[in-house]
Amino acid sequence: VPLAAIPLLIGLAWMSRAPLAKKVNEGMQESSQRTAHLFETMNGLDTVKALGAEAWSRRKWEGLTQAIAHNSLETREITSRVNYLNTAILALTGVVVVAVGALMMSFQAMSMGQLIAVGMLTGRALAPVNQIANLLVRWQQTKLSFEALNKIMAAPTDDSGTSLQAPPITGALEFRDVNFAYPNMPPVIERLNLKIRAGERVGIIGKLGSGKSTVLKLVLNQYEPTSGSVLVDDLVLTQL
Template sequence: VGAYLDANLYTARAGAIYGPVTEGVGIAAQAIVLLVGGWMVVDGSLQVSELAAFVLFVNTFFAPIQQMVQLYNTYQQGQSGLHKISEILSTEPSSKEKPGASPLPPIEGHINFDSVTFSYGDGPEVLSRVDLSINPGETFAFVGPTGAGKSTMAKLITRFYDPSSGAVSIDGVDLRDVSITSLRTQLGVVPQEPFLFYGTIRDNVAFAKPNATDDEIHEAIAHVGLSETVSQLADGVDTLVHERGVSLSAGERQLIALARAFMARPRVLVLDEATSSLDLHSEAQIETALDGLLEGRTAVLIAHRLATAMKADRIAVVDDGRIVELGSHAELVELGGRYAEMFATWSSHSESDKDSSVERLSD
Protein backbone atom coordinates (compact mmCIF):
# COMPACT_ATOMS: atom_id res chain seq x y z
CA VAL A 1 0.00 0.00 0.00
CA GLY A 2 2.83 2.39 0.88
CA ALA A 3 4.69 1.74 -2.40
CA TYR A 4 1.48 2.16 -4.39
CA LEU A 5 0.75 5.45 -2.63
CA ASP A 6 4.31 6.72 -3.22
CA ALA A 7 4.09 5.83 -6.92
CA ASN A 8 0.79 7.66 -7.29
CA LEU A 9 2.16 10.71 -5.46
CA TYR A 10 5.20 10.72 -7.76
CA THR A 11 2.93 10.50 -10.81
CA ALA A 12 0.77 13.33 -9.50
CA ARG A 13 3.84 15.52 -8.88
CA ALA A 14 5.24 14.75 -12.34
CA GLY A 15 1.89 15.55 -13.94
CA ALA A 16 1.65 18.79 -11.95
CA ILE A 17 5.07 19.84 -13.29
CA TYR A 18 5.14 18.54 -16.88
CA GLY A 19 1.58 19.54 -17.76
CA PRO A 20 1.90 23.26 -16.94
CA VAL A 21 5.44 23.37 -18.42
CA THR A 22 4.36 22.03 -21.82
CA GLU A 23 1.28 24.24 -21.71
CA GLY A 24 3.44 27.27 -20.91
CA VAL A 25 5.95 26.47 -23.68
CA GLY A 26 3.10 26.12 -26.16
CA ILE A 27 1.60 29.46 -25.14
CA ALA A 28 5.04 31.12 -25.30
CA ALA A 29 5.63 29.69 -28.79
CA GLN A 30 2.27 31.06 -29.96
CA ALA A 31 3.08 34.44 -28.44
CA ILE A 32 6.44 34.57 -30.24
CA VAL A 33 4.84 33.56 -33.55
CA LEU A 34 2.14 36.20 -33.14
CA LEU A 35 4.64 38.86 -32.11
CA VAL A 36 7.14 38.21 -34.91
CA GLY A 37 4.47 37.37 -37.44
CA GLY A 38 2.46 40.46 -36.56
CA TRP A 39 5.53 42.62 -37.07
CA MET A 40 6.12 40.96 -40.47
CA VAL A 41 2.48 41.48 -41.46
CA VAL A 42 2.80 45.17 -40.62
CA ASP A 43 6.07 45.24 -42.57
CA GLY A 44 4.27 43.65 -45.51
CA SER A 45 6.60 40.66 -45.77
CA LEU A 46 3.97 38.17 -44.52
CA GLN A 47 0.32 37.59 -45.37
CA VAL A 48 -2.31 37.37 -42.61
CA SER A 49 -3.34 33.96 -43.91
CA GLU A 50 0.26 32.78 -43.64
CA LEU A 51 0.43 34.01 -40.03
CA ALA A 52 -2.77 32.11 -39.21
CA ALA A 53 -1.26 28.98 -40.77
CA PHE A 54 1.87 29.33 -38.60
CA VAL A 55 -0.28 29.63 -35.46
CA LEU A 56 -2.16 26.45 -36.41
CA PHE A 57 1.16 24.69 -37.07
CA VAL A 58 2.38 25.61 -33.58
CA ASN A 59 -0.83 24.26 -32.00
CA THR A 60 -0.56 21.08 -34.05
CA PHE A 61 3.08 20.65 -33.01
CA PHE A 62 2.46 20.95 -29.26
CA ALA A 63 -0.74 18.86 -29.11
CA PRO A 64 1.13 15.51 -29.38
CA ILE A 65 3.61 16.66 -26.71
CA GLN A 66 0.74 17.35 -24.30
CA GLN A 67 -0.75 13.96 -25.15
CA MET A 68 2.61 12.33 -24.42
CA VAL A 69 2.59 13.96 -20.96
CA GLN A 70 -0.85 12.47 -20.29
CA LEU A 71 0.34 9.12 -21.64
CA TYR A 72 3.36 9.26 -19.32
CA ASN A 73 1.07 9.83 -16.32
CA THR A 74 -1.08 6.86 -17.34
CA TYR A 75 2.06 4.76 -17.86
CA GLN A 76 3.33 5.59 -14.37
CA GLN A 77 -0.01 4.64 -12.82
CA GLY A 78 0.02 1.38 -14.76
CA GLN A 79 3.57 0.66 -13.63
CA SER A 80 2.69 1.12 -9.97
CA GLY A 81 -0.34 -1.15 -10.36
CA LEU A 82 1.74 -3.76 -12.23
CA HIS A 83 4.36 -3.65 -9.48
CA LYS A 84 1.67 -4.30 -6.86
CA ILE A 85 0.24 -7.21 -8.86
CA SER A 86 3.73 -8.68 -9.26
CA GLU A 87 4.23 -8.49 -5.49
CA ILE A 88 0.96 -10.33 -4.88
CA LEU A 89 1.72 -13.02 -7.47
CA SER A 90 5.20 -13.58 -6.06
CA THR A 91 3.98 -13.86 -2.45
CA GLU A 92 4.63 -17.33 -1.07
CA PRO A 93 1.66 -19.01 0.68
CA SER A 94 1.94 -19.18 4.46
CA SER A 95 1.35 -22.95 4.31
CA LYS A 96 2.84 -25.00 1.50
CA GLU A 97 1.41 -28.23 0.18
CA LYS A 98 3.61 -31.31 0.26
CA PRO A 99 4.58 -32.75 -3.13
CA GLY A 100 2.20 -35.58 -3.89
CA ALA A 101 -0.15 -34.72 -1.01
CA SER A 102 -3.12 -37.10 -0.93
CA PRO A 103 -6.72 -35.89 -1.05
CA LEU A 104 -8.60 -35.78 2.25
CA PRO A 105 -11.38 -38.39 2.27
CA PRO A 106 -14.90 -37.33 3.35
CA ILE A 107 -14.67 -36.28 6.99
CA GLU A 108 -16.82 -36.68 10.07
CA GLY A 109 -15.38 -33.57 11.71
CA HIS A 110 -13.27 -34.82 14.63
CA ILE A 111 -10.65 -32.06 15.15
CA ASN A 112 -7.58 -32.67 17.27
CA PHE A 113 -4.77 -30.36 18.46
CA ASP A 114 -1.77 -32.39 19.61
CA SER A 115 0.80 -30.31 21.56
CA VAL A 116 0.43 -27.45 19.07
CA THR A 117 2.83 -24.54 19.34
CA PHE A 118 2.69 -21.64 16.88
CA SER A 119 4.32 -18.29 16.25
CA TYR A 120 4.03 -15.86 13.34
CA GLY A 121 7.44 -15.88 11.68
CA ASP A 122 10.20 -15.17 14.17
CA GLY A 123 7.79 -13.53 16.62
CA PRO A 124 6.86 -14.73 20.10
CA GLU A 125 4.73 -17.83 20.65
CA VAL A 126 1.03 -17.20 20.05
CA LEU A 127 0.02 -20.74 21.04
CA SER A 128 1.95 -22.88 23.50
CA ARG A 129 1.56 -26.69 23.59
CA VAL A 130 -2.21 -26.73 23.05
CA ASP A 131 -3.95 -30.10 23.43
CA LEU A 132 -7.61 -30.19 22.44
CA SER A 133 -10.17 -32.56 20.95
CA ILE A 134 -13.41 -31.36 19.28
CA ASN A 135 -15.97 -34.08 18.68
CA PRO A 136 -17.86 -34.61 15.39
CA GLY A 137 -21.10 -32.61 15.31
CA GLU A 138 -20.08 -30.57 18.35
CA THR A 139 -20.51 -26.80 18.59
CA PHE A 140 -17.33 -25.56 20.21
CA ALA A 141 -16.53 -21.96 21.22
CA PHE A 142 -13.26 -20.20 21.98
CA VAL A 143 -13.46 -17.19 24.31
CA GLY A 144 -10.80 -14.98 25.82
CA PRO A 145 -9.19 -11.55 25.63
CA THR A 146 -8.01 -9.97 22.38
CA GLY A 147 -4.72 -11.47 21.23
CA ALA A 148 -5.12 -14.62 23.32
CA GLY A 149 -4.86 -16.91 20.26
CA LYS A 150 -8.52 -17.69 19.46
CA SER A 151 -8.44 -16.71 15.79
CA THR A 152 -5.05 -18.36 15.36
CA MET A 153 -6.59 -21.74 16.24
CA ALA A 154 -9.23 -21.21 13.56
CA LYS A 155 -6.50 -20.37 11.03
CA LEU A 156 -4.70 -23.61 11.87
CA ILE A 157 -7.89 -25.63 11.34
CA THR A 158 -8.39 -24.07 7.91
CA ARG A 159 -4.64 -24.42 7.23
CA PHE A 160 -4.00 -20.80 6.54
CA TYR A 161 -0.94 -21.55 8.66
CA ASP A 162 0.85 -24.69 9.81
CA PRO A 163 1.86 -25.21 13.45
CA SER A 164 5.47 -24.53 14.42
CA SER A 165 5.42 -27.84 16.30
CA GLY A 166 2.82 -30.46 17.10
CA ALA A 167 -0.01 -31.37 14.74
CA VAL A 168 -3.58 -30.41 13.84
CA SER A 169 -5.61 -33.31 12.49
CA ILE A 170 -9.15 -34.04 11.33
CA ASP A 171 -10.43 -37.60 11.77
CA GLY A 172 -6.88 -38.62 12.68
CA VAL A 173 -5.32 -37.27 9.46
CA ASP A 174 -2.56 -34.67 9.84
CA LEU A 175 -3.64 -31.66 7.77
CA ARG A 176 -0.09 -31.22 6.43
CA ASP A 177 -0.37 -34.61 4.68
CA VAL A 178 -3.42 -33.74 2.56
CA SER A 179 -3.99 -31.38 -0.35
CA ILE A 180 -5.22 -27.94 0.65
CA THR A 181 -8.03 -27.98 -1.92
CA SER A 182 -9.46 -31.28 -0.66
CA LEU A 183 -9.41 -29.89 2.89
CA ARG A 184 -11.04 -26.55 2.18
CA THR A 185 -13.81 -28.02 0.03
CA GLN A 186 -15.04 -29.71 3.24
CA LEU A 187 -14.71 -26.60 5.41
CA GLY A 188 -16.84 -23.48 5.61
CA VAL A 189 -15.53 -20.17 6.95
CA VAL A 190 -17.61 -17.11 7.84
CA PRO A 191 -15.33 -14.24 8.93
CA GLN A 192 -16.41 -11.33 11.07
CA GLU A 193 -16.27 -9.07 8.00
CA PRO A 194 -17.45 -11.26 5.11
CA PHE A 195 -16.11 -10.48 1.64
CA LEU A 196 -18.71 -10.15 -1.10
CA PHE A 197 -17.63 -10.04 -4.73
CA TYR A 198 -18.84 -7.64 -7.40
CA GLY A 199 -21.80 -9.39 -9.00
CA THR A 200 -25.33 -10.39 -8.09
CA ILE A 201 -26.66 -11.89 -4.87
CA ARG A 202 -27.07 -15.11 -6.86
CA ASP A 203 -23.36 -15.08 -7.81
CA ASN A 204 -22.25 -14.54 -4.22
CA VAL A 205 -24.49 -17.21 -2.71
CA ALA A 206 -23.56 -19.75 -5.41
CA PHE A 207 -19.82 -19.03 -5.16
CA ALA A 208 -19.24 -22.32 -3.32
CA LYS A 209 -21.33 -24.19 -5.91
CA PRO A 210 -21.26 -22.42 -9.32
CA ASN A 211 -23.67 -24.92 -10.91
CA ALA A 212 -26.33 -24.44 -8.21
CA THR A 213 -29.94 -24.40 -9.39
CA ASP A 214 -32.42 -21.61 -8.63
CA ASP A 215 -34.17 -23.87 -6.13
CA GLU A 216 -30.90 -24.48 -4.26
CA ILE A 217 -30.09 -20.77 -4.16
CA HIS A 218 -33.55 -19.85 -2.89
CA GLU A 219 -33.35 -22.67 -0.33
CA ALA A 220 -30.06 -21.28 1.02
CA ILE A 221 -31.48 -17.76 1.18
CA ALA A 222 -34.62 -18.98 2.94
CA HIS A 223 -32.56 -21.05 5.38
CA VAL A 224 -30.85 -17.92 6.74
CA GLY A 225 -34.06 -15.86 6.80
CA LEU A 226 -33.16 -13.55 3.92
CA SER A 227 -36.06 -14.40 1.60
CA GLU A 228 -38.27 -11.47 2.61
CA THR A 229 -35.46 -8.95 2.16
CA VAL A 230 -34.48 -10.34 -1.25
CA SER A 231 -38.09 -10.46 -2.45
CA GLN A 232 -38.44 -6.73 -1.75
CA LEU A 233 -35.54 -5.91 -4.09
CA ALA A 234 -36.47 -4.95 -7.64
CA ASP A 235 -34.25 -7.63 -9.22
CA GLY A 236 -34.48 -10.21 -6.43
CA VAL A 237 -31.49 -12.56 -6.37
CA ASP A 238 -30.19 -10.83 -9.50
CA THR A 239 -29.72 -7.55 -7.62
CA LEU A 240 -26.21 -6.21 -8.19
CA VAL A 241 -23.88 -6.29 -5.19
CA HIS A 242 -20.89 -3.99 -5.32
CA GLU A 243 -17.47 -5.17 -4.20
CA ARG A 244 -17.31 -5.84 -0.44
CA GLY A 245 -21.11 -5.45 -0.38
CA VAL A 246 -21.01 -1.69 0.23
CA SER A 247 -24.56 -1.38 -1.11
CA LEU A 248 -25.89 -3.70 1.63
CA SER A 249 -26.20 -3.38 5.39
CA ALA A 250 -23.80 -5.23 7.69
CA GLY A 251 -26.55 -7.69 8.62
CA GLU A 252 -27.42 -8.42 4.98
CA ARG A 253 -23.76 -9.02 4.13
CA GLN A 254 -23.44 -11.43 7.02
CA LEU A 255 -26.61 -13.32 6.05
CA ILE A 256 -25.42 -13.69 2.45
CA ALA A 257 -22.13 -15.08 3.78
CA LEU A 258 -24.08 -17.58 5.90
CA ALA A 259 -26.19 -18.55 2.88
CA ARG A 260 -22.98 -19.12 0.94
CA ALA A 261 -21.70 -21.35 3.75
CA PHE A 262 -24.99 -23.28 3.76
CA MET A 263 -24.68 -23.80 0.00
CA ALA A 264 -21.26 -25.43 0.48
CA ARG A 265 -22.71 -28.00 2.95
CA PRO A 266 -19.40 -28.19 4.88
CA ARG A 267 -18.73 -30.86 7.49
CA VAL A 268 -16.76 -28.33 9.58
CA LEU A 269 -17.87 -24.73 9.92
CA VAL A 270 -15.67 -21.96 11.37
CA LEU A 271 -17.33 -18.68 12.38
CA ASP A 272 -15.43 -15.67 13.65
CA GLU A 273 -18.08 -13.96 15.82
CA ALA A 274 -20.66 -13.04 13.22
CA THR A 275 -22.70 -10.74 15.49
CA SER A 276 -20.22 -8.39 17.16
CA SER A 277 -20.90 -5.33 14.97
CA LEU A 278 -24.62 -5.59 14.21
CA ASP A 279 -27.82 -3.95 15.40
CA LEU A 280 -30.22 -5.96 17.57
CA HIS A 281 -32.59 -6.87 14.71
CA SER A 282 -29.77 -8.13 12.45
CA GLU A 283 -28.20 -9.96 15.38
CA ALA A 284 -31.47 -11.77 16.10
CA GLN A 285 -31.78 -12.75 12.42
CA ILE A 286 -28.27 -14.17 12.37
CA GLU A 287 -28.68 -16.03 15.65
CA THR A 288 -31.79 -17.70 14.20
CA ALA A 289 -29.92 -18.55 10.99
CA LEU A 290 -27.03 -20.03 12.97
CA ASP A 291 -29.33 -22.37 14.89
CA GLY A 292 -30.15 -24.18 11.65
CA LEU A 293 -26.72 -23.81 10.05
CA LEU A 294 -24.82 -25.39 12.95
CA GLU A 295 -27.07 -28.44 13.17
CA GLY A 296 -25.46 -31.72 12.16
CA ARG A 297 -21.91 -30.45 11.63
CA THR A 298 -18.84 -29.61 13.66
CA ALA A 299 -18.85 -25.88 14.38
CA VAL A 300 -15.98 -23.80 15.75
CA LEU A 301 -17.03 -20.37 17.04
CA ILE A 302 -14.55 -17.57 17.73
CA ALA A 303 -16.72 -15.79 20.28
CA HIS A 304 -16.11 -12.17 21.25
CA ARG A 305 -19.43 -12.04 23.10
CA LEU A 306 -20.59 -14.56 25.70
CA ALA A 307 -24.10 -14.61 24.22
CA THR A 308 -22.64 -16.52 21.28
CA ALA A 309 -20.47 -18.80 23.43
CA MET A 310 -23.42 -19.83 25.60
CA LYS A 311 -24.95 -21.65 22.61
CA ALA A 312 -21.94 -23.97 22.37
CA ASP A 313 -21.79 -27.52 23.69
CA ARG A 314 -18.36 -26.80 25.14
CA ILE A 315 -16.29 -23.66 25.67
CA ALA A 316 -12.52 -23.21 25.86
CA VAL A 317 -11.18 -20.15 27.66
CA VAL A 318 -7.95 -19.09 25.94
CA ASP A 319 -5.41 -16.81 27.58
CA ASP A 320 -1.85 -16.08 26.50
CA GLY A 321 -1.86 -18.92 23.98
CA ARG A 322 -3.06 -21.59 26.40
CA ILE A 323 -6.41 -23.20 27.20
CA VAL A 324 -6.93 -22.35 30.86
CA GLU A 325 -10.52 -23.63 31.27
CA LEU A 326 -12.65 -26.12 29.35
CA GLY A 327 -16.26 -27.22 29.78
CA SER A 328 -19.89 -26.34 29.14
CA HIS A 329 -21.31 -22.94 30.06
CA ALA A 330 -22.92 -24.31 33.24
CA GLU A 331 -19.75 -26.17 34.26
CA LEU A 332 -17.52 -23.13 33.79
CA VAL A 333 -19.88 -20.83 35.70
CA GLU A 334 -19.99 -23.34 38.56
CA LEU A 335 -16.20 -23.61 38.47
CA GLY A 336 -15.97 -19.97 39.54
CA GLY A 337 -12.85 -19.23 37.49
CA ARG A 338 -12.04 -16.82 34.70
CA TYR A 339 -15.10 -17.64 32.61
CA ALA A 340 -17.37 -17.12 35.63
CA GLU A 341 -15.83 -13.66 36.11
CA MET A 342 -16.36 -12.83 32.42
CA PHE A 343 -19.96 -14.05 32.63
CA ALA A 344 -20.67 -11.99 35.77
CA THR A 345 -19.27 -8.86 34.10
CA TRP A 346 -21.24 -9.53 30.92
CA SER A 347 -24.45 -10.16 32.88
CA SER A 348 -24.14 -6.89 34.81
CA HIS A 349 -23.52 -4.94 31.59
CA SER A 350 -26.48 -6.65 29.92
CA GLU A 351 -28.77 -5.70 32.81
CA SER A 352 -27.51 -2.10 32.64
CA ASP A 353 -28.21 -1.96 28.90
CA LYS A 354 -31.74 -3.34 29.44
CA ASP A 355 -32.45 -0.78 32.16
CA SER A 356 -31.21 2.03 29.89
CA SER A 357 -33.43 0.81 27.06
CA VAL A 358 -36.47 0.72 29.36
CA GLU A 359 -35.75 4.27 30.56
CA ARG A 360 -35.48 5.54 26.97
CA LEU A 361 -38.76 3.86 26.04
CA SER A 362 -40.55 5.32 29.07
CA ASP A 363 -39.32 8.81 28.13
Protein backbone atom coordinates (compact mmCIF):
# COMPACT_ATOMS: atom_id res chain seq x y z
CA VAL A 1 0.00 0.00 0.00
CA PRO A 2 2.71 2.58 0.86
CA LEU A 3 4.55 1.70 -2.37
CA ALA A 4 1.37 2.44 -4.31
CA ALA A 5 1.00 5.82 -2.58
CA ILE A 6 4.50 7.02 -3.50
CA PRO A 7 3.84 7.16 -7.29
CA LEU A 8 0.60 9.03 -6.60
CA LEU A 9 2.38 11.65 -4.52
CA ILE A 10 5.21 12.04 -7.03
CA GLY A 11 2.77 12.20 -9.96
CA LEU A 12 0.70 14.87 -8.23
CA ALA A 13 3.80 16.96 -7.60
CA TRP A 14 4.94 16.50 -11.21
CA MET A 15 1.55 17.62 -12.54
CA SER A 16 1.80 20.80 -10.48
CA ARG A 17 5.29 21.55 -11.82
CA ALA A 18 4.17 23.42 -14.96
CA PRO A 19 1.67 25.82 -13.32
CA LEU A 20 4.09 26.42 -10.45
CA ALA A 21 6.92 27.21 -12.87
CA LYS A 22 4.67 29.64 -14.75
CA LYS A 23 3.61 31.49 -11.60
CA VAL A 24 7.13 31.65 -10.17
CA ASN A 25 8.45 32.99 -13.49
CA GLU A 26 5.72 35.63 -13.64
CA GLY A 27 6.40 36.62 -10.04
CA MET A 28 10.12 37.10 -10.65
CA GLN A 29 9.46 39.17 -13.79
CA GLU A 30 7.00 41.41 -11.95
CA SER A 31 9.42 41.80 -9.06
CA SER A 32 12.19 42.78 -11.49
CA GLN A 33 9.88 45.33 -13.15
CA ARG A 34 9.01 46.85 -9.79
CA THR A 35 12.67 47.12 -8.80
CA ALA A 36 13.54 48.66 -12.18
CA HIS A 37 10.69 51.16 -11.80
CA LEU A 38 11.96 52.12 -8.35
CA PHE A 39 15.50 52.77 -9.58
CA GLU A 40 14.30 54.67 -12.65
CA THR A 41 12.05 56.85 -10.51
CA MET A 42 14.77 57.58 -7.95
CA ASN A 43 17.37 58.36 -10.61
CA GLY A 44 14.96 60.58 -12.54
CA LEU A 45 13.21 62.13 -9.57
CA ASP A 46 13.71 65.66 -10.86
CA THR A 47 12.18 64.72 -14.21
CA VAL A 48 9.22 63.02 -12.54
CA LYS A 49 8.54 66.13 -10.47
CA ALA A 50 9.03 68.46 -13.42
CA LEU A 51 6.49 66.53 -15.50
CA GLY A 52 4.07 66.16 -12.60
CA ALA A 53 4.20 62.38 -13.00
CA GLU A 54 4.13 61.55 -9.29
CA ALA A 55 0.60 60.13 -9.47
CA TRP A 56 1.43 58.03 -12.54
CA SER A 57 4.59 56.69 -10.89
CA ARG A 58 2.70 55.85 -7.72
CA ARG A 59 -0.07 54.09 -9.66
CA LYS A 60 2.48 52.03 -11.57
CA TRP A 61 4.23 51.08 -8.32
CA GLU A 62 0.95 50.11 -6.68
CA GLY A 63 -0.10 48.12 -9.75
CA LEU A 64 3.13 46.15 -9.81
CA THR A 65 2.94 45.55 -6.05
CA GLN A 66 -0.64 44.34 -6.40
CA ALA A 67 0.34 42.02 -9.26
CA ILE A 68 3.18 40.55 -7.17
CA ALA A 69 0.83 39.98 -4.22
CA HIS A 70 -1.80 38.38 -6.48
CA ASN A 71 0.80 36.12 -8.07
CA SER A 72 2.10 35.12 -4.63
CA LEU A 73 -1.42 34.18 -3.53
CA GLU A 74 -1.94 32.08 -6.66
CA THR A 75 1.37 30.31 -6.10
CA ARG A 76 0.45 29.56 -2.50
CA GLU A 77 -2.96 28.34 -3.63
CA ILE A 78 -1.41 25.82 -6.01
CA THR A 79 1.05 24.68 -3.35
CA SER A 80 -1.71 24.41 -0.74
CA ARG A 81 -3.88 22.31 -3.04
CA VAL A 82 -1.03 19.91 -3.66
CA ASN A 83 -0.28 19.73 0.06
CA TYR A 84 -3.94 19.10 0.89
CA LEU A 85 -4.15 16.30 -1.67
CA ASN A 86 -0.88 14.86 -0.37
CA THR A 87 -2.23 14.94 3.18
CA ALA A 88 -5.42 13.22 2.03
CA ILE A 89 -3.41 10.51 0.26
CA LEU A 90 -1.26 10.01 3.36
CA ALA A 91 -4.32 9.76 5.59
CA LEU A 92 -6.02 7.35 3.20
CA THR A 93 -2.85 5.27 3.03
CA GLY A 94 -2.76 5.08 6.83
CA VAL A 95 -6.40 3.98 6.95
CA VAL A 96 -5.81 1.29 4.32
CA VAL A 97 -2.69 0.05 6.13
CA VAL A 98 -4.60 -0.25 9.40
CA ALA A 99 -7.55 -1.93 7.68
CA VAL A 100 -5.36 -4.45 5.88
CA GLY A 101 -3.35 -5.01 9.06
CA ALA A 102 -6.52 -5.62 11.08
CA LEU A 103 -7.70 -8.09 8.47
CA MET A 104 -4.37 -9.92 8.59
CA MET A 105 -4.52 -9.93 12.39
CA SER A 106 -7.91 -11.61 12.21
CA PHE A 107 -6.25 -14.40 10.26
CA GLN A 108 -3.33 -14.37 12.73
CA ALA A 109 -0.95 -13.40 9.90
CA MET A 110 0.27 -10.29 11.76
CA SER A 111 0.70 -9.27 15.37
CA MET A 112 -0.27 -5.97 16.98
CA GLY A 113 3.38 -4.96 17.28
CA GLN A 114 3.97 -5.63 13.61
CA LEU A 115 0.96 -3.51 12.67
CA ILE A 116 2.21 -0.60 14.80
CA ALA A 117 5.68 -0.92 13.27
CA VAL A 118 4.25 -0.95 9.73
CA GLY A 119 2.19 2.16 10.51
CA MET A 120 5.21 4.04 11.87
CA LEU A 121 7.44 3.04 8.95
CA THR A 122 4.72 4.03 6.47
CA GLY A 123 4.47 7.51 7.96
CA ARG A 124 8.23 8.01 8.00
CA ALA A 125 8.62 6.72 4.44
CA LEU A 126 5.92 8.97 2.99
CA ALA A 127 6.60 12.14 5.02
CA PRO A 128 9.50 13.37 2.81
CA VAL A 129 7.42 12.85 -0.34
CA ASN A 130 4.78 15.15 1.13
CA GLN A 131 7.24 18.07 0.88
CA ILE A 132 7.82 17.71 -2.85
CA ALA A 133 5.44 20.57 -3.75
CA ASN A 134 7.30 23.04 -1.53
CA LEU A 135 10.63 21.79 -2.88
CA LEU A 136 9.40 22.32 -6.44
CA VAL A 137 8.63 25.98 -5.69
CA ARG A 138 12.07 26.54 -4.17
CA TRP A 139 13.75 24.65 -7.00
CA GLN A 140 11.95 26.75 -9.62
CA GLN A 141 12.89 29.98 -7.85
CA THR A 142 16.52 28.87 -7.58
CA LYS A 143 16.60 27.81 -11.22
CA LEU A 144 15.16 31.09 -12.50
CA SER A 145 17.49 33.12 -10.27
CA PHE A 146 20.47 31.16 -11.56
CA GLU A 147 19.37 31.68 -15.18
CA ALA A 148 18.90 35.42 -14.61
CA LEU A 149 22.35 35.63 -13.00
CA ASN A 150 23.87 33.77 -15.95
CA LYS A 151 22.28 36.25 -18.38
CA ILE A 152 23.78 39.16 -16.45
CA MET A 153 27.22 37.56 -16.33
CA ALA A 154 27.07 36.68 -20.05
CA ALA A 155 25.98 40.18 -21.10
CA PRO A 156 28.57 42.21 -23.00
CA THR A 157 30.38 44.94 -21.14
CA ASP A 158 29.61 48.60 -21.67
CA ASP A 159 32.88 49.13 -23.51
CA SER A 160 32.11 51.33 -26.50
CA GLY A 161 35.02 49.91 -28.47
CA THR A 162 36.79 53.28 -28.59
CA SER A 163 38.66 52.92 -25.30
CA LEU A 164 42.42 53.06 -25.40
CA GLN A 165 44.78 50.64 -23.72
CA ALA A 166 46.76 52.89 -21.43
CA PRO A 167 50.50 52.37 -20.93
CA PRO A 168 51.86 52.35 -17.38
CA ILE A 169 50.71 55.59 -15.77
CA THR A 170 53.30 58.03 -14.44
CA GLY A 171 50.70 60.32 -12.87
CA ALA A 172 50.84 63.55 -14.89
CA LEU A 173 47.42 65.22 -14.69
CA GLU A 174 45.98 68.07 -16.73
CA PHE A 175 42.65 69.90 -16.77
CA ARG A 176 42.23 71.57 -20.14
CA ASP A 177 39.42 74.18 -20.38
CA VAL A 178 37.21 72.03 -18.15
CA ASN A 179 33.64 73.12 -17.47
CA PHE A 180 31.23 71.14 -15.32
CA ALA A 181 27.65 71.66 -14.18
CA TYR A 182 25.15 69.38 -12.50
CA PRO A 183 21.83 68.89 -14.34
CA ASN A 184 19.64 72.01 -14.20
CA MET A 185 22.22 73.76 -12.04
CA PRO A 186 24.64 76.65 -12.63
CA PRO A 187 28.26 75.73 -13.49
CA VAL A 188 30.37 74.45 -10.62
CA ILE A 189 33.64 74.62 -12.54
CA GLU A 190 34.33 77.07 -15.36
CA ARG A 191 37.34 77.05 -17.70
CA LEU A 192 39.62 75.19 -15.33
CA ASN A 193 43.17 74.86 -16.64
CA LEU A 194 45.54 73.01 -14.37
CA LYS A 195 48.69 70.94 -14.82
CA ILE A 196 50.11 68.66 -12.16
CA ARG A 197 53.39 66.97 -13.02
CA ALA A 198 54.05 63.36 -12.12
CA GLY A 199 55.20 63.06 -8.52
CA GLU A 200 53.91 66.47 -7.45
CA ARG A 201 51.82 66.80 -4.32
CA VAL A 202 49.11 69.41 -4.65
CA GLY A 203 46.50 70.46 -2.13
CA ILE A 204 43.22 72.05 -3.19
CA ILE A 205 41.58 74.31 -0.64
CA GLY A 206 38.43 76.36 -0.78
CA LYS A 207 35.19 77.13 0.95
CA LEU A 208 32.28 74.72 1.18
CA GLY A 209 30.68 74.16 -2.21
CA SER A 210 33.58 75.58 -4.19
CA GLY A 211 34.00 72.37 -6.23
CA LYS A 212 36.80 70.50 -4.46
CA SER A 213 34.90 67.20 -4.37
CA THR A 214 33.78 67.71 -7.97
CA VAL A 215 37.39 68.07 -9.10
CA LEU A 216 38.28 64.85 -7.28
CA LYS A 217 35.42 62.98 -8.95
CA LEU A 218 36.48 64.29 -12.34
CA VAL A 219 39.97 62.92 -11.66
CA LEU A 220 38.46 59.56 -10.68
CA ASN A 221 36.37 59.58 -13.89
CA GLN A 222 33.17 59.38 -11.85
CA TYR A 223 31.95 62.54 -13.56
CA GLU A 224 32.43 63.63 -17.17
CA PRO A 225 33.18 67.28 -17.93
CA THR A 226 30.42 69.28 -19.57
CA SER A 227 33.14 70.51 -21.90
CA GLY A 228 36.90 70.34 -22.00
CA SER A 229 39.11 67.39 -21.15
CA VAL A 230 40.83 65.77 -18.22
CA LEU A 231 44.07 64.14 -19.29
CA VAL A 232 46.32 61.62 -17.60
CA ASP A 233 49.75 61.32 -19.20
CA ASP A 234 48.37 63.25 -22.21
CA LEU A 235 45.56 60.71 -22.69
CA VAL A 236 41.93 61.79 -22.34
CA LEU A 237 40.64 60.19 -19.15
CA THR A 238 37.17 59.34 -20.52
CA GLN A 239 38.78 57.22 -23.27
CA LEU A 240 40.82 55.04 -20.94
